[in-house]
Amino acid sequence: MLVAAVPLEDRFGYFGYLKKMTLTLHNVIMMKRGxxxxxxxxxxxxxxGGFVKTGIEANILLIGDTAAGKSETLEAFRILGETFIREMRIVADDMGSIEIDEAGRLIAYGTEIGAFIRLDDLQQGYAFGQIDRAIIMSPQKVNARVVLPVATIEDVLKGYPLDYLLYANNYEEVDPEHPILEQFTSPAQALNVFREGAVMAKGTTTSTGLVHSYFANIFGPxxxxxxxxxxxxxxxxxxxxxxxxxxxLRTRLGIPGYEASGPEKAARALLRVIATLRDIKIAP
Incomplete structure (x- = not known):
């Protein structure tokens, strides 16, 4: 049996600590299950249809630490949805797990039906438009958050085969050698980036500046x-x-001036790749 606890002190009053404690137990159990x-x-x-051939679907997993631009890119997908997207289902907003099935495919699962999003990173006024189903936490503080229902338990637990496995890079500028979307050419190259877990911290925790954490996940791994x-x-x-x-995927969320446009351009770039069924650009 696994047991966890959070000290009853004001400095641990941030809801994220309680949430992540539970998810740490989840992650440990998942590793024990393979x-x-x-x-x-x-x-x-x-x-x-009309934008592309009808029937194009994709399952996309964005991995990254807090404030890397994961939820913000999904939010950009939502905003773009009226024009380009027929259906959008959130499978995981924060944590999940991947297994290899008998056919060798990667099957991914989520953990939660709600999203825990920075209020400042949402489209202006969106959270208040959802006030009847939202929980807004500490709106007067820097790390104000809103909890919104985004998924059903059926979608969270169903298991979706992955098409795109991307690291959310929020700290690098985009240029010819650093495209918005960059494809890795080998498992070793990919593992180096994911293992390093680099992110430009935005003060959502006690960290600031460029920091690193093992696989962007200090909660169990x-x-x-x-x-x-x-x-x-x-x-x-x-x-x-x-x-x-x-x-x-270079979201640029950690670069001043790109808090909104960075994730939006990242979402558009990814949509173009999906729509044209092309490979991601490989940086020179």
Whole structure:
């Protein structure tokens, strides 16, 4: 049996600590069951006919630390939805797990039916438009959050085969050598980026500046590193063998001036790749 606790002190009053405590237990259990836990956001989308051929669908997993632009990119998908997207289902907004099925495919699962989003990173006025179903926490503070229902338990637990496995890079500028979407060419290259877990912290926790955390997930993997390394190696090998597009998405959320436009442009770039069924650009 696994047990966790949060001290009853004001400095631990941030709801995220309680939430992450529970998810840490989830991640440990998943590793013991042979699944790779992830700190990320996953969405299933199907595109509208007219924009592209009817029937194009994709399951996208964005992995990254807090404020990397995961939820913000999903929010950008929602805003773009009226024009380009026929259906959008959130599978995971924060944590989940990946298993390799008998056919060698990567199947991903979520954990929660709600999203825990920074109020400042939402489209202006959106949270208040959802006031009848939202919980707004500490709106007067820097790290104000809103909790919104975004998924059904059926979608969270169903298991979706991955098409795109991307690292959310919020700290690098975009230029010819650093495209918005960059495809990795080998499991080793991908593992180096995901393992480094770099993110430009925005003050959502006690960290600021460019920081690193093991696989952008301090909630279980570092405590069971040997087991996690074995699982990660198998998952990334299976990703390349099964044709999953693995790379990084430069959201630029951590760069001043790109808080809104960065995730939006990242979402548009990803939509173009999905719509044209092309490979992600490989940086020179």
């Amino acid at each position: 699944r790779l836990p992830f700190h990320g956001a996953m969405v299933h989308i199907s595109l509208k 570092p405590q069971y590193k040997e087991s996690h390394e074995d699982l990660a190696g198998k998952v990334f090998e299976a990703a390349f063998e099964s044709g999953v597009k693995v790379g990084q």
